[in-house]
Amino acid sequence: MIRRKSTAGSEPLPSTGVAVEVSGVRYTYPDGHRALDGVDLRIRAGERVALLGPNGAGKTTLMLHLNGVLTPTEGVVSIHGRIVDKKSVREVRRQVGVVFQDPDDQLFMPTLAEDVAFGPANFGVEGQALAERVDEALAAVGMREQAQRSPHHLSGGQRRRGALASVLACRPDVLVLDEPSANLDPVARRELAETLIGLDTTMIVVTHDLPYAAQLCDRAVIVDEGRVVADGAILDVLADAETLARHRLELPWGFDVDTMRALSERTGRRVPTG
Numbered sequence: 001m002i003r004r005k006s007t008a009g010s011e012p013l014p015s016t017g018v019a020v021e022v023s024g025v026r027y028t029y030p031d032g033h034r035a036l037d038g039v040d041l042r043i044r045a046g047e048r049v050a051l052l053g054p055n056g057a058g059k060t061t062l063m064l065h066l067n068g069v070l071t072p073t074e075g076v077v078s079i080h081g082r083i084v085d086k087k088s089v090r091e092v093r094r095q096v097g098v099v100f101q102d103p104d105d106q107l108f109m110p111t112l113a114e115d116v117a118f119g120p121a122n123f124g125v126e127g128q129a130l131a132e133r134v135d136e137a138l139a140a141v142g143m144r145e146q147a148q149r150s151p152h153h154l155s156g157g158q159r160r161r162g163a164l165a166s167v168l169a170c171r172p173d174v175l176v177l178d179e180p181s182a183n184l185d186p187v188a189r190r191e192l193a194e195t196l197i198g199l200d201t202t203m204i205v206v207t208h209d210l211p212y213a214a215q216l217c218d219r220a221v222i223v224d225e226g227r228v229v230a231d232g233a234i235l236d237v238l239a240d241a242e243t244l245a246r247h248r249l250e251l252p253w254g255f256d257v258d259t260m261r262a263l264s265e266r267t268g269r270r271v272p273t274g
């Protein structure tokens with residue numbers, strides 16, 4: 001089953017161990033460019049973590065280590081205790097689902113249902129079990145009615161949700177999202193945030209959209225020059241103007257962390273109701 005929380009909000013996280021462990025990771029691209037320079041990061045199961053940093057900081061490179069697209073030049077990455085290497089990569093790809101920034105990278109079949117079935121079918125799920133997975137994943141993102149439509153005929157926001165369904169259908173333990181809010185209209189942004197907050201999956205959100213990160217995540221990690229330079233409760237990290245400025249991060253003009261904190265304390269939620 002896709003694990004969903006009973007209510008959207010900021011209830012305590014389940015602490016069932018370490019989901020992601022990155023220890024002393026260095027990565028040098030074949031052209032000699034060192035993109036990661038000693039990253040240590042530990043993410044507990046159920047945490048939602050924003051991975052922030054300026055252009056070229058190493059966020060994508062780090063993200064690609066989590067599902068074994070890249071393997072460290074030095075150091076170790078493990079997912080729920082399983083070291084990510086060539087031997088484990090198939091299982092790791094099932095455990096870690098990456099939702100890419102462009103949904104067209106993930107949707108290429110004639111119908112959305114076929115796209116959502118593609119991943120689990122590839123992992124050997126078939127017949128009724130496969131049909132159930134597809135239905136469950138489409139339901140989780142509110143896209144059941146679009147199952148038989150061509151992904152090319154869906155709106156940008158619908159394609160984004162379809163791409164998320166195609167990853168959820170593999171029932172990942174860890175969900176990595178690359179710029180999930182890009183090109184979404186305000187309602188689609190909010191609906192996606194509600195969907196994501198409702199999932200009980202460990203989540204890593206790579207983004208430059210700091211307010212959206214604050215809505216989705218409890219914790220923020222700033223990466224710069226291939227290293228972790230800040231790590232803490234997201235509203236505390238975003239309230240530290242000096243650290244943000246040092247790493248070329250900026251809140252939009254008018255966005256106020258204290259107001260968000262007060263609202264979230266009062267209402268128990270960070271995403272406005274529609």
Ligand SMILES: Nc1ncnc2c1ncn2[C@@H]1O[C@H](COP(=O)(O)OP(=O)(O)OP(=O)(O)O)[C@@H](O)[C@H]1O
Pocket residue numbers: 029030031033034035053054055056057058059060061062
């Ligand atoms: N294939 C590659 N070969 C060589 N260097 C690369 C390659 N891909 C990325 N880099 C370099 O590695 C560093 C980290 O890049 P990365 O894409 O991880 O940054 P990022 O934090 O995701 O940036 P952005 O916010 O711009 O997407 C950059 O200096 C980049 O130029």
